[in-house]
Every structure is written in C-alpha cells, then in structure tokens.
Amino acid sequence: MSSxxxxxxxTFVAEEFPSLLADLSEWIRIPSVSADPERAADVARSAAxxxxxxxxTGFPTAEVWTxxxxxxxxxxxxxxxxPSGDPDAPTVLIYGHHDVQPAAREDGWRTEPFEPAVRDGRxxxxxxxDDKGQVLFHTLGVRAHLHATGxxxxxxxxxxxxEGEEESGSPNFAALVREHAARLACDTVIVSDTGMWAKDTPxxxxxxxxxAECQITLRGPAQDIHSGSFGGAVPNPATEAARLAAALHxxxxxxxxxxxxxxxxxxxxxxxxxxxxxxxxxxxxLATAHSRAALxxxxxxxxxxxxxxxxxxxNGIGGGYQGPxxxxxxxxxxxxxxxxxxxxxxxxxRVRKAxxxxxAGRLPAGIDHETTWTGTxxxxxxxxxxxxxxxxxxxxxxxxxxxxxxxxxxxxxxAADLQDVLGVPVLFLGISVPSDGxxxxxxxxxxxxxxxxAETAALLWDExxxxxAEHTTGGAK
Amino acid sequence: MSSxxxxxxxTFVAEEFPSLLADLSEWIRIPSVSADPERAADVARSAAxxxxxxxxTGFPTAEVWTxxxxxxxxxxxxxxxxPSGDPDAPTVLIYGHHDVQPAAREDGWRTEPFEPAVRDGRxxxxxxxDDKGQVLFHTLGVRAHLHATGxxxxxxxxxxxxEGEEESGSPNFAALVREHAARLACDTVIVSDTGMWAKDTPxxxxxxxxxAECQITLRGPAQDIHSGSFGGAVPNPATEAARLAAALHxxxxxxxxxxxxxxxxxxxxxxxxxxxxxxxxxxxxLATAHSRAALxxxxxxxxxxxxxxxxxxxNGIGGGYQGPxxxxxxxxxxxxxxxxxxxxxxxxxRVRKAxxxxxAGRLPAGIDHETTWTGTxxxxxxxxxxxxxxxxxxxxxxxxxxxxxxxxxxxxxxAADLQDVLGVPVLFLGISVPSDGxxxxxxxxxxxxxxxxAETAALLWDExxxxxAEHTTGGAK
Numbered sequence: 001m002s003s004x005x006x007x008x009x010x011t012f013v014a015e016e017f018p019s020l021l022a023d024l025s026e027w028i029r030i031p032s033v034s035a036d037p038e039r040a041a042d043v044a045r046s047a048a049x050x051x052x053x054x055x056x057t058g059f060p061t062a063e064v065w066t067x068x069x070x071x072x073x074x075x076x077x078x079x080x081x082x083p084s085g086d087p088d089a090p091t092v093l094i095y096g097h098h099d100v101q102p103a104a105r106e107d108g109w110r111t112e113p114f115e116p117a118v119r120d121g122r123x124x125x126x127x128x129x130d131d132k133g134q135v136l137f138h139t140l141g142v143r144a145h146l147h148a149t150g151x152x153x154x155x156x157x158x159x160x161x162x163e164g165e166e167e168s169g170s171p172n173f174a175a176l177v178r179e180h181a182a183r184l185a186c187d188t189v190i191v192s193d194t195g196m197w198a199k200d201t202p203x204x205x206x207x208x209x210x211x212a213e214c215q216i217t218l219r220g221p222a223q224d225i226h227s228g229s230f231g232g233a234v235p236n237p238a239t240e241a242a243r244l245a246a247a248l249h250x251x252x253x254x255x256x257x258x259x260x261x262x263x264x265x266x267x268x269x270x271x272x273x274x275x276x277x278x279x280x281x282x283x284x285x286l287a288t289a290h291s292r293a294a295l296x297x298x299x300x301x302x303x304x305x306x307x308x309x310x311x312x313x314x315n316g317i318g319g320g321y322q323g324p325x326x327x328x329x330x331x332x333x334x335x336x337x338x339x340x341x342x343x344x345x346x347x348x349x350r351v352r353k354a355x356x357x358x359x360a361g362r363l364p365a366g367i368d369h370e371t372t373w374t375g376t377x378x379x380x381x382x383x384x385x386x387x388x389x390x391x392x393x394x395x396x397x398x399x400x401x402x403x404x405x406x407x408x409x410x411x412x413x414x415a416a417d418l419q420d421v422l423g424v425p426v427l428f429l430g431i432s433v434p435s436d437g438x439x440x441x442x443x444x445x446x447x448x449x450x451x452x453x454a455e456t457a458a459l460l461w462d463e464x465x466x467x468x469a470e471h472t473t474g475g476a477k
Numbered sequence: 478m479s480s481x482x483x484x485x486x487x488t489f490v491a492e493e494f495p496s497l498l499a500d501l502s503e504w505i506r507i508p509s510v511s512a513d514p515e516r517a518a519d520v521a522r523s524a525a526x527x528x529x530x531x532x533x534t535g536f537p538t539a540e541v542w543t544x545x546x547x548x549x550x551x552x553x554x555x556x557x558x559x560p561s562g563d564p565d566a567p568t569v570l571i572y573g574h575h576d577v578q579p580a581a582r583e584d585g586w587r588t589e590p591f592e593p594a595v596r597d598g599r600x601x602x603x604x605x606x607d608d609k610g611q612v613l614f615h616t617l618g619v620r621a622h623l624h625a626t627g628x629x630x631x632x633x634x635x636x637x638x639x640e641g642e643e644e645s646g647s648p649n650f651a652a653l654v655r656e657h658a659a660r661l662a663c664d665t666v667i668v669s670d671t672g673m674w675a676k677d678t679p680x681x682x683x684x685x686x687x688x689a690e691c692q693i694t695l696r697g698p699a700q701d702i703h704s705g706s707f708g709g710a711v712p713n714p715a716t717e718a719a720r721l722a723a724a725l726h727x728x729x730x731x732x733x734x735x736x737x738x739x740x741x742x743x744x745x746x747x748x749x750x751x752x753x754x755x756x757x758x759x760x761x762x763l764a765t766a767h768s769r770a771a772l773x774x775x776x777x778x779x780x781x782x783x784x785x786x787x788x789x790x791x792n793g794i795g796g797g798y799q800g801p802x803x804x805x806x807x808x809x810x811x812x813x814x815x816x817x818x819x820x821x822x823x824x825x826x827r828v829r830k831a832x833x834x835x836x837a838g839r840l841p842a843g844i845d846h847e848t849t850w851t852g853t854x855x856x857x858x859x860x861x862x863x864x865x866x867x868x869x870x871x872x873x874x875x876x877x878x879x880x881x882x883x884x885x886x887x888x889x890x891x892a893a894d895l896q897d898v899l900g901v902p903v904l905f906l907g908i909s910v911p912s913d914g915x916x917x918x919x920x921x922x923x924x925x926x927x928x929x930x931a932e933t934a935a936l937l938w939d940e941x942x943x944x945x946a947e948h949t950t951g952g953a954k
Contacts, residue, residue, distance in 0.1 A: 209705065211705070211805070213803040213805070214803075215803070220768065221766060221767040221768045222767035222768075223767050225766055225767055225768070226888065227788075227790045227792060227816055227818070228686065228688070228818060228886075228887045228888025228889055229766075229783065229887050229888055230766045230768070230783060230887070231783065231788045231790045231816070231818055231887065232773045232774060232782045232783060232786055232787075232788030232790070232818065232887075233766070233771055233772070233773045233779045233782040233783045234763075234766050234768040234770070234771060234772055234773075235768070235770060235772040236790055236791055238722070238791040238792075238793065238794045239722060239723070239725070239726070239790070239791045241719070241794065242718070242719040242720075242721075242722030242723045242791060242794060243719075243722075243723040244719075245715070245716060245719030245720075245723070246716070246719045246720040246722070246723030246724070247723070248716070249716070286711070289698060289702055289706075289707045289710070289711050290698040290699035290700050290702055290809075291697065291698045291699075291702070291707070291711040291712070291843055292842070292843040293711070293712060293841065293842035293843025294710055294711060294843075295710070295711055295712040295841050295842070295843060296709045296710045296711075297709060302710045305709045305710040306706065306707060306708065306709060306710045309709055310709075311704075311708045311709030313704045313708045313709070313713055313716070313805075313807060314713055314715040314716045314719060314796075314797065314808075315704060315715075315797050315798050315803060315804055315805060315806050315807075315808070316715065316796065316797035316798035316799055316804070316808070317715045317718065317719060317794055317795065317796050317797060317811065318794065318795045318796075318799050319791075319793065319794050319795075320791065320792050320793035320794060320814065321792050321793035321814055322793055322795050325851050326690040326691075326692070326792060326814055326816065326851045326852070327792055327793070327814070328688070328690070328790075328792060328816050328888075329792050330790060330792075331791075331792070331793070332767075334794065337797065337798055337803055337804070339704055339708070339803060339805050341704070341705060341708055341709065364770065364772050365769070365770035365772070366768055366769040366770025366771075366772060367770075374802050374803045375803070409705075410705045410706050410707070410708065410709075411703065411705025411706055411805075412705055
C-alpha cells in the first residue's frame with residue numbers, strides 16, 4: 001500500500017525515535033516559562049539548547065534572535081535556515097515556540113511537570129505537546145527526509161522561527177517578524193502549534209479566527225449618587241453598559257452592529273459538508289466547554305459557530321456596587337470588555353470603526369464614553385484549493401495512511417502576523433489531540449502521533465517541492 | 478394678619494430660642510456616630526442626655542429603650558410620653574433619631590464637626606439638621622404650645638420615639654416598633670427627619686417611596702472558558718446579565734417587567750398641578766445629581782419621576798474579567814444588583830414575584846440563576862385630603878405666614894415601618910433645606926427655620942386636636 005519512500009521514512013523515524021524522545025525529555029527539563037520573570041534565564045537556556053540541537057541536526061545557520069522591546073523585557077527566539085541548494089526550490093518557514101505555560105506539581109500533576117515521564121505510550125511533561133514536541137519532530141522529520149531521498153540538503157529552503165513569548169501573548173513577535181522580514185521571506189508558513197481532531201481522525205486546520213478586543217468605559221454622574229433621591233430621572237451608566245452588551249446580538253444571536261459582517265467570507269458548501277463529516281459529539285463537546293447548553297448564531301452548527309463565524313463576546317462587565325448585600329446608588333461609571341472574533345475578509349480596522357460608531361449612536365445624553373482597543377489579530381484562512389494545503393494534505397495522508405479531514409481553530413494566534421507581514425499562506429501541521437491537556441496539569445504528547453508528525457514533515461518537503469510550480473502566493477489574503 | 482395665639486407662640490419661641498440653641502450645641506458635642514462601634518458609649522450618652530432634656534421639658538415619662546438584636550449590637554432609642562389629660566385627645570407619635578453620620582475635620586469641615594459654631598445665622602455641626610436640631614425643636618414647640626394656650630398638658634397625647642440606629646440603616650427599628658406596638662399606638666405619626674423645598678418655599682412632604690432590593694446571580698460554564706475556543710457557541714452569563722438589565726426598561730424608559738406597576742397609585746391631576754407649581758430649576762437640580770442630562774419615564778417630569786413613580790435601577794453589575802487590558806474568556810458567572818423604588822399601592826411581595834418570574838422566563842438553557850432579596854421598605858403616601866395632613870399644612874402656614882406647597886421624598890425610610898406596624902398615616906414635619914449638607918462636611922441648620930419648626934409644632938397640636946373628630950386612620954395604606 002505504501003510507496004518505497006514512505007516506508008523508508010517510516011522505518012527511519014521508528015529507528016531514530018528514541019533519540020527524539022531523549023532530546024525532547026532533555027528540553028522539557030528546562031522550565032522555559034515565559035510568564036515568570038524569574039524563569040527568563042531558563043527561557044534563554046532553552047533557546048541556546050535549541051540552537052545546539054538544530055546545528056547538530058545539520059542546519060548550517062542557527063541563531064538566537066532577541067525581539068525588539070515593544071512590551072516588557074523581550075525573551076529570545078530561535079532562527080535557523082537550511083538552504084536547499086536547488087535554485088527553484090520553494091521556501092518554507094516553520095513556526096513554533098519554545099516557551100511553556102507555568103506548571104507546578106501541586107496543580108494536580110501525577111509526576112513533576114518538568115521531569116518528563118513515559119506512561120502508556122505517552123510522554124508527560126510541560127511543553128510535551130505545546131509546543132516543544134511539535135517543534136522537535138521537525139528535526140527528526142528533516143533527517144528522515146534526507147535519509148529517504150538520499151539528499152544532502154532539503155528539497156525546500158527550510159527556515160525555522162521558534163519564538164519564546166507565545167505563552168505570554170507574543171507581545172514582541174510582530175515587531176520581530178517585521179525587523180527580519182527579508183530573512184524570513186518564504187512561499188509558505190507551516191505552523192506547528194495546533195492539534196488534530198482526534199487520534200483516529202487526523203485533520204489539517206485551515207484557518208484561525210482573528211481578534212479585536214476593546215474596553216468601553218461609560219461615565220455618568222460625577223460621583224455615585226443616591227438611587228432614592230435621583231433614581232428614575234438621570235441616565236445610569238450601568239444600565240447603559242448593559243443595554244450596549246444586550247444590543248450586541250439580535251434575537252437570532254447574530255451580531256447586530258451595522259457593518260460588522262462586511263466582507264466576511266462565509267463557509268462554502270464544500271467546507272460545510274466536510275465539517276459535517278467530522279464525528280462531532282455535542283454532549284462531549286459541551287463537557288469540554290464546561291457548559292450545559294449550546295447557544296449561538298441561528299443557521300449554523302456548533303463547529304461552524306466556533307470555527308468559521310465571527311462573534312462578539314462580553315469578557316467582562318462591571319459598574320457600581322460589587323460587595324455583599326445592596327447599596328442604593330446610581331454608579332458614576334461602568335465598563336464593558338468585549339472581544340470580537342473575526343473571519344477572513346473582515347477588516348479589523350473597519351470592525352473597530354463600526355463598533356465605535358455603534359456605541360456612539362446608542363448612548364443617551366449625559367453618558368460619556370471612551371473605547372480603547374487592546375490589540376488586534378487578523379484572521380487567516382487557506383482555501384481548500386490552495387496547492388500548498390493540498391501538498392500538506394497529501395503528505396499527512398501518506399504518513400497516517402488514511403483520509404485527512406479539515407478543521408479550523410476558533411482562537412487567534414501569532415500565525416496571522418506571519419501571514420500579514422510575509423504575505424504568504426499559513427498552513428497548520430499539528431499532531432496534538434484535545435486530551436493532551438494544553439495549559440493544564442499532566443500535559444502529554446502521544447508518542448505515535450509525534451512519530452506521525454516527523455513522518456509528515458519528512459514527506460511534506462518533497463510534496464511542496466514537487467508542487468512548487470503550481471504554487472500561488474497570497475491565497476489566504 | 479397673625480392671630481393672637483400665633484403671636485404668643487412666635488414671641489415665646491423668639492424669647493426662648495437661646496436656650497434651644499444652647500441645648501442643641503450641648504447635644505451636638507456628643508459624637509453619637511452609630512456606624513462606629515467605638516462610639517457606642519457616645520450613642521448611649523446621647524440617649525441619656527435626651528431623656529434628661531425631655532424630662533426637664535415636662536414629659537412625665539422619658540426612658541431609654543434597647544431594641545431587640547435583629548442585627549449587630551443594638552443602640553439605644555429614647556421613648557417619651559406626655560398625656561393630654563383630655564379623653565378625646567388624639568395621640569401623636571413624633572419620630573426622629575439621635576445618632577449621626579461620621580464626621581472628621583479633615584473631610585473638609587471649616588470648624589470641628591462636634592464643636593458647634595454659629596456663623597451667618599446658621600449653626601454648624603454634625604447632626605445640626607440631621608436630625609438633632611429637628612428632634613429638639615419639638616421641646617421648644619411643646620413649651621410654646623403650653624405657654625400660648627395656657628394648658629398644663631398638650632392638646633394631644635404626645636409620644637416621641639427617637640431611634641439611635643437610623644444612620645446605620647435602622648436594622649432593629651421594625652422589631653423595636655413591633656415589640657412596643659401597644660405603647661406606641663397613636664392616630665398620627667409625625668416624622669421630623671426630612672426637609673423642605675427651600676428657605677423661601679416651605680413645603681410638606683406627603684410620601685416616601687418604598688424599596689425592594691435584590692441580587693440576581695447567574696451561572697454559566699462551570700469555570701471561565703476560552704472565548705476563542707468556545708465563543709459564539711455557548712451562553713455567556715455576562716451577556717445574559719446585561720440582557721436582563723437592558724430589558725428592565727422599554728424604549729420609553731418604563732419598567733418593562735409584567736405586573737410591576739400593578740396597583741401603583743398614580744399622581745392625581747391636583748398633585749401634578751401642585752408639583753408643577755414648585756420653582757424647579759432643572760439645571761440646578763442636575764448639578765445636585767452630579768449629572769449632565771435628565772432621563773426617565775416618558776410622560777412624567779423630573780420631580781414626578783423621582784417622587785411619585787416607581788423605578789428600577791441597576792446599583793451594581795459584574796462578571797468576568799475586571800482587571801486592566803483584556804482577557805478572552807466567557808466568564809463562569811455574572812451578577813446584577815437591582816433596586817426597585819415602589820409607590821403607594823404597589824405590593825412588595827407581588828413585585829418580588831413579578832421580578833422572579835420575569836428573570837426565570839428570560840434566561841436561555843445553560844444559565845442558572847438565583848435571586849436573593851435584601852430587605853424591603855414599604856412606600857407611604859398621605860392623600861392631600863387627609864385631615865391630619867391638612868392640619869399640618871395649616872399649622873405650618875401659620876408659622877411661616879405663607880402658602881405651603883407639597884413635595885415627596887424619592888428615598889425610602891423607617892417611617893414606613895411605623896405606618897405599617899401602627900397602621901396610621903405618617904406626616905412629615907421637616908425644616909431642613911437642601912443646602913444643609915446632610916452626610917457632608919459643614920452640615921448646618923438655619924436658625925430661623927429651626928424657630929419655624931418649633932412654631933409649627935406649637936400650633937400643630939391644637940390643629941390636630943381641633944380636627945380630631947374628622948380624623949380617619951389608615952388613609953395612606
């Protein structure tokens with residue numbers, strides 16, 4: 001069933017897998033927690049470790065990059081490059097991160113989070129899946145690629161950018177990418193920081209939602225005033241904040257801000273059909289959402305709502321008395337913290353403007369407002385007919401020896417910065433599964449999926465090089 | 478123009494005024510701050526001082542009452558009684574309080590708050606107007622009444638109940654009144670703890686709004702969940718809290734809870750006409766409300782809205798992320814703190830039920846809720862044709878030598894407990910003006926208004942005794 005190179009890749013990965021496991025275990029022992037300033041030296045140690053590993057793998061260039069200080073003290077990223085030697089070879093940039101979430105045994109870990117342990121075919125430890133394991137399978141992947149093809153350099157110009165601040169919100173990542181845009185130039189970005197649907201349902205993610213976040217601050221009376229003396233006769237900012245939040249959605253739970261959906265790319269019939277084929281169990285999904293009922297935009301399924309539809313959510317609301325019991329006041333102010341998830345075709349700037357106009361038009365005299373935005377992430381989406389996506393699907397299909405289905409991500413990530421700055425499509429090659437426990441105790445990676453990741457990478461460079469002639473850039477823009 | 482008794486009262490009050498001023502100054506020096514547990518001994522000293530003063534005034538009975546301990550450590554009230562001797566005499570119960578708000582020089586007082594000072598015809602000091610001055614003018618009032626009529630006992634059976642916990646929310650007052658209901662039995666309650674429209678516009682307050690307060694707690698996901706992974710597909714309790722708060726009012730800012738207005742007594746044409754005659758300056762009123770615009774129920778003026786219409790206000794709202802910046806979550810819960818001001822005819826129990834049914838009917842599956850109520854105060858309202866109110870209006874008109882107009886109070890107070898437990902109408906005899914600075918630095922009382930209070934009281938007992946035959950109880954119920 002499998003072709004000769006597939007078998008060669010599979011055999012090499014199986015034989016060399018213990019060395020990947022040993023490397024990953026060593027790397028996990030470095031607690032590169034980016035959120036903890038006291039771990040800054042460990043993040044630096046992790047970057048240096050990775051430079052050493054990439055050099056040992058054969059990358060002729062591997063260096064530490066310190067991002068420009070947009071926010072806080074920047075933590076080091078790692079950049080590596082391995083030219084193909086073939087002048088027609090496409091260029092691929094792999095994205096991942098080497099920093100990890102905080103973890104402590106007392107959070108509920110069975111074993112020490114920074115002391116990796118293998119149990120039942122899984123490697124447990126902080127960063128096993130998010131994202132050290134998924135960065136590291138590329139080292140075995142490129143070695144398998146060379147071994148199976150007999151090449152001395154990859155079939156593509158291979159670049160890696162592994163950042164050290166992803167778990168802290170990538171505050172300096174866009175600036176880093178802009179600063180090094182010339183060296184990062186590529187035809188395709190491969191993000192290895194996502195997951196698949198399930199162990200027996202390998203999938204490729206085709207897009208992530210964008211994000212625009214704001215705080216709307218309302219001010220009414222110059223100070224809290226007595227609700228007996230003045231109640232019913234002056235505007236109440238808490239009421240007005242609530243009226244804004246309530247007006248975000250219509251009765252069909254569609255976002256009711258005029259212009260919000262402008263340009264939004266809707267699902268194609270083919271995409272809806274493919275999503276509907278995923279073995280989705282709503283009860284199980286609700287359990288992962290810690291929720292008891294589904295609710296969302298009329299006319300769309302739950303998966304469509306979280307992956308492919310723009311949304312507006314109230315992340316925080318506050319105003320007036322917050323203590324126990326009651327206090328009969330009309331509060332001086334109130335606030336709303338809103339986040340909007342965006343899909344391809346929506347323009348974040350246009351959404352901001354639409355929100356601001358909508359807010360301004362809904363407030364009565366006597367209520368002042370201020371809308372401040374805290375960061376924007378653009379959506380990214382790769383059409384199903386994008387040749388690079390088809391190459392990835394073929395490589396994954398060869399590695400997993402089964403049909404590959406498609407998913408999307410509801411969240412938002414720095415991948416969009418790469419898409420934006422570099423102007424190329426972003427693909428997602430991830431082998432993590434929902435049970436891997438990202439950001440939770442007992443994070444793990446499935447060892448056989450880690451091997452499948454290496455196999456996919458090994459096969460992908462040929463697929464991309466072979467399909468390079470058909471490649472069109474900017475398919476996701 | 479004035480009759481002989483009016484002149485006799487006026488002359489006596491003028492001659493004896495220095496002793497009232499001396500007494501009030503002495504009383505203000507006792508810092509009877511009920512909110513401060515370290516001042517409990519001062520509150521007790523204040524009660525003892527008042528018992529001594531009432532005894533010296535001639536009251537045959539004057540005693541300290543300790544309220545039943547419903548909440549906290551009860552602070553003493555003072556009760557006094559002076560029977561008329563006339564078997565047909567009506568019985569009047571005067572209500573006031575001898576505790577005061579906290580005060581410190583550094584809050585912005587020109588002189589020490591508990592060291593009374595006379596400047597420009599005003600006595601400055603904590604409690605000068607709220608409420609020691611307004612309690613104490615009754616001692617001069619009854620003396621003037623006896624002097625002008627030549628009686629040895631008042632024309633009415635005079636009772637006083639002066640509580641010591643009003644500034645702490647009167648937590649034990651209803652229980653105190655219930656415990657002593659038999660001794661407190663009367664035909665009319667006179668509350669001397671309110672104010673008038675303005676120095677040149679003497680008014681009688683005819684009612685106070687009632688109050689029902691609740692907290693509505695909503696629970697959605699079992700924990701905060703990621704708004705990227707789940708946003709747009711499960712109910713958000715912050716959104717639902719906002720939708721509830723927004724639905725409290727319709728576009729005419731009328732309370733939209735079905736059944737809320739059931740039984741509410743609307744203003745009569747005569748009442749609206751009288752209110753409209755008050756020299757109301759909306760700009761100045763807005764300044765006292767620290768607000769920049771008026772907003773309320775369509776079809777009613779500002780004064781009607783705050784005095785005579787039931788309202789719903791959001792006193793507090795909260796849910797989700799409250800810190801700086803943003804956090805992309807769907808919060809696990811949210812809450813609303815609401816207060817409803819009630820007018821005569823509304824039943825607090827029925828309002829509670831209407832609110833609870835309304836809440837339950839508006840929430841989607843997946844959102845749990847709990848509504849807890851924190852105290853209820855009934856509204857009170859005396860119709861303009863109530864004989865006791867007419868007697869008060871005549872007495873005040875004789876004292877002030879001008880027409881008396883009518884106001885109401887938007888707030889709610891323990892007066893309603895007296896109305897409820899004793900089943901009699903409550904009248905308001907107050908001579909404080911808005912500039913007196915209740916609860917604020919430089920609280921003061923206008924000395925000439927203090928004298929007018931004493932004159933009104935002196936004339937009122939005759940008016941009430943003369944009108945006793947026409948008196949009907951329970952007019953405000």
